[in-house]
Amino acid sequence: MSDEADKVFKALADAGRRELLNRLHEQEGQTLGGLAEGMGMSRQAVSQHLAILEAANLVATRRQGREKLHYLNPVPIHEIHARWIAKFERPRLDALAALKARLEED
Amino acid sequence: MAKHTYVYVTYIVSTPEKVWEALTDAEISGRYWERQNVSDWKVGSRWTHGFPGKAPDVVGRVIESDPPRKLVTTWLRPDHEDQPEFANPCTFEIEDVGGKVKLTVTHTNLSDQDLKNISGGWPAVLSNLKTLLETGKTIPNPFNAVEGHPQAA
Numbered sequence: 001m002s003d004e005a006d007k008v009f010k011a012l013a014d015a016g017r018r019e020l021l022n023r024l025h026e027q028e029g030q031t032l033g034g035l036a037e038g039m040g041m042s043r044q045a046v047s048q049h050l051a052i053l054e055a056a057n058l059v060a061t062r063r064q065g066r067e068k069l070h071y072l073n074p075v076p077i078h079e080i081h082a083r084w085i086a087k088f089e090r091p092r093l094d095a096l097a098a099l100k101a102r103l104e105e106d
Numbered sequence: 107m108a109k110h111t112y113v114y115v116t117y118i119v120s121t122p123e124k125v126w127e128a129l130t131d132a133e134i135s136g137r138y139w140e141r142q143n144v145s146d147w148k149v150g151s152r153w154t155h156g157f158p159g160k161a162p163d164v165v166g167r168v169i170e171s172d173p174p175r176k177l178v179t180t181w182l183r184p185d186h187e188d189q190p191e192f193a194n195p196c197t198f199e200i201e202d203v204g205g206k207v208k209l210t211v212t213h214t215n216l217s218d219q220d221l222k223n224i225s226g227g228w229p230a231v232l233s234n235l236k237t238l239l240e241t242g243k244t245i246p247n248p249f250n251a252v253e254g255h256p257q258a259a
Contacts, residue, residue: 004117028110028111028112028113029111057115057116057117060113060114060115060210061113062113062210062212071111071112071113073113073114073115074114074229075114075115075116075228075229075232075233077229078229078230078232078233079233079236082230082233082245
């Protein structure tokens with residue numbers, strides 16, 4: 001598990017990679033070309049970031065015809081959540097998140 | 107309405123045979139999934155997902171069955187069982203990747219509402235399956251943290 005967790009945290013420690021995950025969260029099943037659009041980096045750089053995300057199992061891929069489609073795979077994040085957070089903290093964290101959202105609205 | 111596909115992957119220190127058994131054995135599936143998967147897993151057979159002794163919550167047919175590598179089933183609400191246009195095909199692919207098993211779940215043809223119902227559920231199911239096969243234990247109340255997940259009665 002620790003090796004897997006290391007990969008997840010390292011993969012998440014980059015704003016560009018988190019942006020790629022955001023984009024896959026908004027729209028699943030995107031191609032490399034679609035994901036590279038408007039990222040402000042080369043297609044090759046996006047491809048390398050995706051490889052790191054895939055090695056950390058944060059991105060899953062499947063082939064459809066000639067296209068490789070990318071999907072956000074939330075399972076490793078769920079495992080981290082389940083390990084440290086889910087057991088006791090959920091109601092308090094929900095309350096804190098709601099408070100933060102309300103304060104930031106003002 | 108837009109239809110969605112979701113793909114979930116988990117790596118489990120186990121064998122393809124044990125992962126297959128965990129997906130298809132009623133008693134074992136109930137241990138990490140709460141509800142049990144019940145069928146003879148022959149192509150064309152009915153399968154059900156539910157609490158023992160109660161009406162199932164999900165029903166469907168076995169489309170492809172290739173133990174211990176690949177299982178394809180359809181998923182339907184029981185009141186939609188005779189309306190195949192509502193079916194959500196779900197594929198389990200089990201691959202040995204050098205001492206570990208890569209389990210890929212591909213769930214297709216999901217409506218926005220279906221997506222809401224399953225998107226929190228699958229990660230919890232797969233994490234708990236991994237925990238069970240690797241440690242012999244399960245997480246108590248695995249779906250407590252899942253918003254909107256139907257709880258045990």
